[in-house]
Amino acid sequence: MVYDNPWGTFLVEARDVLEKAFKLAYPELEVKIQLDKPPSREYGDLSCSACLSLAKKASTNPMEMAEVVLKHTSLKDSSFIEKIVVSKPGYLNIYLKRSLMVGEALKSALTLKDEWGYVKTDKPLRIVIEHTSVNPIHPITIGHARNTFLGDSLARILNARGHSVSKRFYVDDVGGQVALLAYAYKLAGDAILKLDAKPDHAIGRVYTTISALVEIRKLKNRAENLRKSGKYEEARRVEDELSDWIGILSEVEKKNSDVLQTLLNGMKFSDPEEEVREILKAYELGSEQAKQLIRPIVEKCIMGFKETLERVDVSFDFWDWESEIVWSSIVRRVLNRLMKSGCVKFENNVPEFEAGRIAEDPLVRRRLGIPDGFEISSLTLLRADGLTLYPTRDIAYSILKFQNADVVINVVGFDQTLPQIQVRLALYVLGYKEQAENQLHYSYGLVKFPGFKMSSRRGRYITLDHLLDESEARAYMEVSKISPHLSEDERRRIAKSVGVSAVKYSLISVEPSKDVVFDWDRVLDFKRNSAPFIMYSYARAHGITSKIGVESVEEFDPAFLTQPLEEELGLNIAMFPQVFVEASENLSPHTLAMYCNSLATIFNSFYDSHPVIKAEKNVREARLALVEAFKITMRNALKLIGITPVERM
RNA sequence: GGGUCCGUGGCCUAGCUAGGAUAAGGCACCUGCCUCCGGAGCAGGUGAUCCCGGGUUCAAAUCCCGGCGGACCCGCCA
Structure with missing residues (x-):
């Protein structure tokens, strides 16, 4: 059987079994089952701590409660659950049929190939992602690069999830x-x-x-x-x-x-x-x-x-010129309608949108996701000479972005929080209430350079091109050192791919809300927890499959994968679709970056202790399947953060 | 002044949305491992008041309140 999400299936089964058991054992209790990863494998593969919090309500103690619930469980409808055990203070620990999971995951990955892991949503949406949008007065800098890579990764993830994504670049040519x-x-x-x-x-x-x-x-x-x-x-x-x-x-x-x-x-x-x-x-x-x-x-x-x-392999579907918006009548229409809304006052003969007044309604705040205490100032809409201002044009642009979209994601720095809220409030006042709710500010912390504040006016910045040059040069040195037998051409090609990937990974792997203090040494560190490290594990895997020939993966018996590291690697492969689902629901590219790194780490351990080519036939075939499934998984995971692994490096 | 975000070993980071069992990685440092599918590697070790103080809870890195530190925002700039 082919599973598009084997680990997810296991999760659903576990939840079903426990929910039913709780309902039978304690029909009067409202139970929400939450499943956690136990601290170590001796506690099983999933754990449920519900009894610890519910025992009091059922006027019993957690241990006893867990025992009672356990008696009411039935595993007849589940295929992946091995057993459920009660342990110490009152946990219900669920044990997985590990080798079954590994076998099913490998078969699924080998069957689904390029589609493996990309679990489709049942609610496909039309999503606009606006990102990068660098002002056309200077090059793209390392500060913008974080925006570019996050935005591009989001687009790749949501697209793989089955949404219809369009990527837009706002050309800010007015001002x-x-x-x-x-x-x-x-x-x-x-x-x-x-x-x-x-x-x-x-x-x-x-x-x-x-x-x-x-x-x-x-x-x-x-x-x-x-x-x-x-x-x-x-x-x-x-x-x-x-x-x-x-x-x-x-x-x-x-x-x-x-x-x-x-x-x-x-x-x-x-x-x-x-x-x-x-x-x-x-x-x-x-x-x-x-x-x-x-x-x-x-x-x-x-x-x-x-x-x-x-x-850096980033492309856009639309280049939206701000001037086109100004020259069309949208901005004027927005202005006229705002004036009539009663939320505009005149200060020094200039119209100001009183965004804060609408936000006094706590309901509006909740709908638009504005924190309770957030102080919202008014927004000046026009200059005294009658010319428009950037936020006013941005309101008009927002309406435009929604013309063929259900959701709009603006990848914009943390420093723009207030204006992003003001735009949403303006949409709300203009009657675009749903759109105001569905316009997301995907915020990220700024990239700072130690020592001085980056300033484009003052020419104080590091360009992305320069960073890529450095990274590629570094990668070229490494490739030449390790693979001198490769042709000059190929080493250049590899260095380009590795260099770009290293930069992407270093900017994507940090949780977006955190500031990044730029550090050459860290970006150009090609050891563990970097794109080169991850790509290296892929190249090693490719070394094995290319020597044996991939055709022979057809036949294998997962029962021969008996070693803990084989199981560990197999289980991590099995988890990929679930990791993907969660990363896409939480808009969290960095989760995928972390996943790639831990998958590579586990593969390297496996690689070091379990030979494939030299193994006895049955074991070799099973390990080959494992390696091939690893390659598919890694390739698909890396693709989501914009990285394409190389076969040799 | 007001507000938002961030604060985890010497340094960098994960975990925080949905509170649970010994806080997880990397860098640096120390000890081993290349006649063996690629050592950009592997195995192991040293190292943590999870910023501080309260509170909620059987249970807090995680939730709430109050501080402290840093970044950012509060423009007829974009």
């Missing part, structure tokens, strides 16, 4: 940052791109340069004025900031001196801040001239993104 970049482009033209092979890297550098130039100019004036009016203390603070920016500029100058001159010359003839404002306004109003200035430079930056994303 001051892009306008500032466009201003530099206006002054220096295509020269800003010729500096570097990759357009996004060149653009990032120019963005820092123009930011510094404009900032320095502004701060100089301010400091002068402060000194003139005798505010020396304040002037000194401004001057400190000024010298900070001058430092940044001199850093950039080394690589950008010709462009810097052009920009400086251009700035003499105009007021930069005024020019930037003009560009911003013109673009939002849809002026052809502004489009011709902004679109090409943003497109170039996105080309750079796509190159990086291709490198």
